[in-house]
Amino acid sequence: MRQHLLSLFITFIALQAAAEDGHQLWLRYQPQNKAKVTCNQQSPTISIAQQELAAYYTGGDISLKLDATMSDDDGYRISGNTITARREAGLLYGAYALLRGEKNVESHPTFQLRLLNHWDNLDGSIERGYAGESIFWGENAFSPELIQEYARANASVGINGTVLNNVNASSKMLTRPYLLEVQRIAKILRPYGIKVYLSINFATPMALGETKTADPLNAAVGKWWKRKAKEIYKLIPDFGGFLVKANSEGQPGPGDFNRSHADGANMLADALKPFGGIIMWRCFVYGANHKGEDRVKQAVSEFKPLDGKFRDNVILQTKNGPLDFQPREPYSPVFDQIKETPNMVELQITQEYLGQSRHLVYLAPMWQEFFSFVPAKQLAGIAGVANIGLDRNWCGHHFSQANWYAFGRLAWNPALSSETIAKEWLRQTFTTDEQFVATVSQLMLESREACVNYMMPLGLHHIFKFDHHYGPEPDGFKADYPIEWCPVYYHKADKNGVGFDRSSKGTDAVSQYRQKLAQLYDNVSTCPEEYLLWFHHLPWNYRMKDGSTLWESLQYHYHLGVISVERQHNLWHTKLRHYVDEQRWHEVDERLEDQLQNAREWRDVCLGYFRQFAEP
């Protein structure tokens, strides 16, 4: 009897732990085993759709149908109890949509390429990762079960590709032992409709000692890449392609041999072309060729002259803003200037500059801001720098899971509102209680603006502490660092004022925008105040639209940011406890407390620093 009770108790504890540590993400369906699910064809992907519905669907029997007359994408139609799709993956997406509560809809993805980018290193560490080590690489990695759970979570929101390693790539990535690992991973992801891609180091053949140079126009180099492509596709026939960071932040690239980005990209594109692979070539390039030029202008300077010179299987991948994933940036003008080459946008899910996994910051509103300037239909794909690691709850902060979820949902349909996505996620992740959902979705929706306010309001940017990018360091300057890494370069505060003059009288970065916006941003009286100090250097007593001085307004925004977090913490602490299980409630509560402290630090350090100039 005692034994029995003990084992019951252990089972109970195990269930409790499983239910409360956040590991299940938004996938908390209760087993029903009620539905009979039939399909006119069979495949591993279709079996997954069948199993998921058979186990969890409560609304009756279901039939799945492949239909060659539907448009050729990953879309699905749910009509009564039938899911129809052109592709197998469409049936799987339809199954998850039905489980999420979608009924009688036809839905097609806006982006054909919906990718995660993992900045995972082969030693298991993750660049800008805040949720433990890599799920793919390193000593603790490669649990087939975990990778399957990862695949399922991605498929449930429609993500169909993943880059398995850091853009600062090791040349070892393309050696046989690692390619065999990639093959193992691909095998698990494949039935979930997810293709694998790799980041490559441009100098790989040379670094491995197999060629004398990495010059893209050298015949031996071209041959090496062709051979390598053949080897990869033999192991992974549906391999997606390469992501390349070249001649940026110390990475090798075609520029090392006086060749252009187009020379480099095209050489790789030719190697993958016979197998259907693509090259995603990053525009995050600054420094090397453009010493002295405003950093935010450099991508356009570098890539515009090459527009139209790329092979048709090259896509340029550009961050949403021209600098580097700041809490708020105007969109990158690359999207206005590159017209003859397909573009992809790179968003960052991991909150490198938005409080990392310590702050509750819901990113959908930021991404939607981007889409309000750059129409999604203009883009060939979307990539999100992942926030996933070996932490039990995957993302470090329970609410950071919402950013993974939101990325997937927006990659499918960027017209979905941030609110809809937040509510959808909350209902699946915590509880369907409407009071909770209404309160917490509101809190999530306000969180990004709060972060902008307590960190860098009114267009301020990059006043982060060196390297770790968490706390403030407005006086940051190191002579031995590139000036583009120094906060003082960005805010330019002195007794005369603050802000970076990118108007036509300054660096003229405004001129890279389409004409209407170029004029709007150039003129200080029409420039939206949220971008004011991004585009203008202004005196401390400059009059804002509400009549306050710039200095007063700056103080107001910093205080407002802190007050928002105070309110959020207070709500969570006093009103929301009974809706949420103990463990997750505590973990979120603790982080909100940290966030509040950090927000106060941001306000005090930044205002303290600016005060010496504003109130001398």
Ligand code: GCU
């Ligand atoms: C940022 C980030 C780096 C990263 C780089 C990139 O600068 O801090 O860690 O490598 O972006 O996107 O390439």
